[in-house]
Amino acid sequence: MTDNATTTIVSTPLTNADRCDRCGAAAKVRATLSGGGELLFCRHHYNAHESRLVEMGAVVHA
Template sequence: MTDNATTTIVPNPLTNADRCDRCGAAAKVRATLTAGGELLFCRHHYNGHEARLAELGALISE
């Protein structure tokens, strides 16, 4: 018997209550880290961290 486990990613849209972890502005981007956890960014701070998040293999949702 083969175990075919499937992982389903359920969309978790950003709301007006979600705030940037850096400055507190409205969050526009959620970065889910492969090591666990997530970070929320406004557009400005996401642009500044985009390259490093890509290096880390973060899953980005806007």
């Protein structure tokens, strides 16, 4: 008998109240970090940090 556990990340949709953690503009992207934290980015700051987020294994929800 095998135990196939699956982890599902459920992300609530971004709203107008969600703001970029860098500049306070409307958030367009949520990045969930492997350690469980999350960061919100406007499109500009996401583009600036995308490569590092990928290196860190972040799950991105746009």
